[in-house]
Amino acid sequence: MSVIRQAESLQPEGKTMKTTVSGGLVRRMLLATAAAVTLSPAGALAQDELNALVWCDHTDPALVEPFEKANNVKVNLKEYEGTGAAISIIEQSRPGDWDVLVIDAVDVPRAIDMEILGEMPADKLPLGDLFPEVRMEETTTKDGKVYAVTEKFGYNTISYDKTKVDPADMDDLSVIWSEKYKGRIALYDYYLPMVGLTGVGIGKKTADLTQDDLPAIKEKLFEMKKVARQVSDVVASQTALATGEVDIVVGGGEWLTAGLSAEKPDLDWTIPKQGALRWAQSIGVFKDSGKPDLALKFVQYIVSPEGQARLATSSCYWAMPANAKAGEHLTEQQKTALRWDRQPDYLKNSQLYPVADADMDAAMQDVWTEMLQQ
């Protein structure tokens, strides 16, 4: 597993930013500094820097280091969770502090409306190589201009231990509120996909969800809670499944189990007949970036087949690369873990997260909290 180290770096504007850099990078930085002091005139070895606000999968040195080496650049990565946190960070920063943004695909329109993202030239991005279902032009473009590109996607569905449950049972979502696996289920503690997935389980499309649907969903969530052992975050859910505390994680998917496939081959995931939820993450360049060309180069690297394969199998979590050509750079074991060959069916049988206005969002959170307190 890659070694990640936390370091504090001083931003050009004097703002202190917590960044995540690789151990190798730290060593190289020290060596480079020593060399610069002893051998060279000041500035002769100046290295470009790029500041990126990212999800944890981008902090894997195996992903970033090839780009850094090829371009003699240091990529400062700040990891965040949740678009709200990202917006808060951006609002506290000065224009130009950030160059690259990784963001939940459904939140790209919000970022465009807030004028956070800058336009990217469509002809310099491999948009035609993306799986058609994840191009998501309706969210990544505005007025014909490209502001972001989908880089990775996956599913909120069912992860399980195939030696402990009957895999055939996992083909029906109703198993998550049945008594058969009582006390052996973990529910992923994120209201948005879980409300959506429960809706899918009772035949409601995520795109059509309204507050009128919530009582029926709440009833099912309460039933799920009764048979669940725990409601837990990513780490706790993954740990519970890997250690045998639970045998099923509802809301999980390839992002929860594929990365463990080498060590825990019994862990698997599937999409039941009713369907599942699909998530996607996008990458774009900040409108106020002082290095738009370098930032675009980074985006191009990330969405290139090689970058995509590295991103898909990042040490933080695995998920499907958006670029279909990434398959050429993945091993058979990696493809099997990601269920590469099943993607055409899975893409057809999955729906995007519910897009909720503030009231609907608050109502969904109330329902989720009520379920937690049951």
Next chain:
Amino acid sequence: MTATALERAERRKAWAFALPALLWTGFFFLVPFAYMAAISLWTRQGREIVATWTLDNYIAFFEKAHLFKGLVVSLEITAAVTVISVLLAYPLAWIIAERVPKKWQRFALVMAILPFWTSYVVRSYSWLLVLSKGGVVNQALLALGIIAEPLELSANRTGTIIGFVHFFVMLLTLTIYANLIQLSPNYRRAAADLGANAFQTFWHVVLPLTLPGIMVGAFLTFVLCIGDYITPQILGGNNELVLPQVIMLQLGRRADFPMAAALSLVLMVVVTLAYIACARWLKMERT
């Protein structure tokens, strides 16, 4: 210099010494507290926080069962933890103070507080491994044939209480031990002279005299336990939420700072009431 001038100079000196502490308290407690109290009267409307003056957040706390239940769960867990911790800590403190030779007492105390040296989060996760279905406790009981199925010791209230009790027993042991060793042996000798047996001496002499130590420790336990978020989050399995978890949900998921501020103030009121009760009891004990 006249006496009045001398008094004035003394007062100025006293104020000069107190000023840094007053400024510190003002800037880092009173101002933030006032700000939080003000925010608790604002509301989140849509995705915006609106600076209106209303009691809506407090009304919602009492009206919405899932919010109010957070306080109920917190109080239930805190009460259980405080009682169990006192019952376990007292004998431990008594053994260290009375039965362990003087030269070993320091070592025994170090052993008692050893868990404090570990990160709180790491300690909670360690308990998860110990209490889980495949953990040490269940494996041992299964191997000994005492149980046929693993006990549910984690991802529920039992797990939360065990995690808390482990921590607070150590804290209470220190406060009760400090009280016990200050107790003059003459009290026990006098009781024995008057014909009291060991139990009567403990019940009528030692225990009442060490109650202040128990109360202080119990109050600290109450305050720290009711405000804790990590242990229930890790060991409780999110199967019920304590008030700090509900507050965290308002902050982390909804960005509803006004509601979080209101709930925090409710928590502060509960702690303040506990403090007043404790202080009055201690005052009564002294008079």
